[in-house]
Amino acid sequence: MDNKYYSGVIAEMQDFFDENGFTVNKDNEYTSASKAVKVEYNEEKQTYELYMAEINENEKGEYALASSWLFDDSQTEKDAGSVGIDFVNTLRDSMGIKVKRTVSSASSVDLPTASADGSMKTAGFAKKVLDVYPQYKDAYKEHIAKYGNFLYMEFFAETFIPTITEVLRKGEKKQMKKLYELLENAYTTGDRETVNIVVASLAAAVLKDETLKEKADELLAEDSHFKASLNAFIPVLKADKKLFAALVK
Numbered sequence: 538m539d540n541k542y543y544s545g546v547i548a549e550m551q552d553f554f555d556e557n558g559f560t561v562n563k564d565n566e567y568t569s570a571s572k573a574v575k576v577e578y579n580e581e582k583q584t585y586e587l588y589m590a591e592i593n594e595n596e597k598g599e600y601a602l603a604s605s606w607l608f609d610d611s612q613t614e615k616d617a618g619s620v621g622i623d624f625v626n627t628l629r630d631s632m633g634i635k636v637k638r639t640v641s642s643a644s645s646v647d648l649p650t651a652s653a654d655g656s657m658k659t660a661g662f663a664k665k666v667l668d669v670y671p672q673y674k675d676a677y678k679e680h681i682a683k684y685g686n687f688l689y690m691e692f693f694a695e696t697f698i699p700t701i702t703e704v705l706r707k708g709e710k711k712q713m714k715k716l717y718e719l720l721e722n723a724y725t726t727g728d729r730e731t732v733n734i735v736v737a738s739l740a741a742a743v744l745k746d747e748t749l750k751e752k753a754d755e756l757l758a759e760d761s762h763f764k765a766s767l768n769a770f771i772p773v774l775k776a777d778k779k780l781f782a783a784l785v786k
Contacts, residue, residue: 542608542617546576546585549621553628572632573597576624583609584779587624589631603627605779611729622684646678649687657727659689659734666697669719673697690783693738698784701742705752717756724763736763740770741784 553559559567559574567574573590585608588600604627606620629635651661667674673696680692704712723735743749750771757764774781 542612542614543576543578545614545617546621546624549618550576550625553625557632557634568592568597572628573600574628575600578608579605583607585620587627589628603631607779619686619688622686622688626684646681648674648677657723657731659731660687662723662727662731662735663687663689663692665719665723666693669715670697670700689734693734694741694784694786698738698742698786701739702749705742705749705756708752713756721760721763724760736766736770737774737780737784739767740774744771744774744785
């Protein structure tokens with residue numbers, strides 16, 4: 538994949554650079570009084586990578602990898618924006634910059650809606666999750682107010698994945714049925730991105746507990762394809778440090 542979405546990543550970061558005194562040189566390095574930053578695309582790993590270096594008394598130190606984001610040929614311009622948001626949050630944390638938010642900014646956020654064409658995308662799946670577990674509606678609004686975009690792995694890792702774990706642990710029939718119907722519907726009707734996050738969420742929920750894994754297999758007993766996808770993905774999640782850190786809390 539070529540690097541055609543680089544400009545989309547940088548566009549999402551530009552306001553942060555402008556607000557915090559960063560300037561760019563001909564090598565696409567962004568520097569402030571205390572930090573040097575560059576974004577690169579790693580063709581071999583298919584990841585966008587954020588590098589940072591400290592600047593002390595006008596002397597720049599060595600660059601170190603600060604964050605990376607898997608970005609293959611299935612990703613889009615919208616996903617490039619998500620990369621930029623993630624990198625900005627990494628920079629904020631590194632520089633000790635707090636995001637100023639108000640209750641009103643979260644309260645004005647709209648909840649996700651389904652696609653008009655009837656297909657299920659990640660936003661439509663989020664809507665289904667919030668319909669079934671409405672206790673996370675405020676968390677969704679606060680998430681959008683904070684990031685300005687829906688970072689679904691971040692959101693589901695904090696809300697939906699712990700819920701899956703709890704439902705499987707308790708094993709209450711009504712709740713298990715509700716969870717299965719939610720997951721199965723998204724798995725069979727969702728686009729590729731939605732199917733991926735459905736499988737990844739269930740895998741993350743059971744990864745550390747073999748008893749929960751057995752319950753997940755029982756949950757998917759009537760859908761052998763879904764079950765096979767789960768079993769195939771678990772070792773992938775274990776091996777991918779970035780994905781593991783994003784989903785397994």
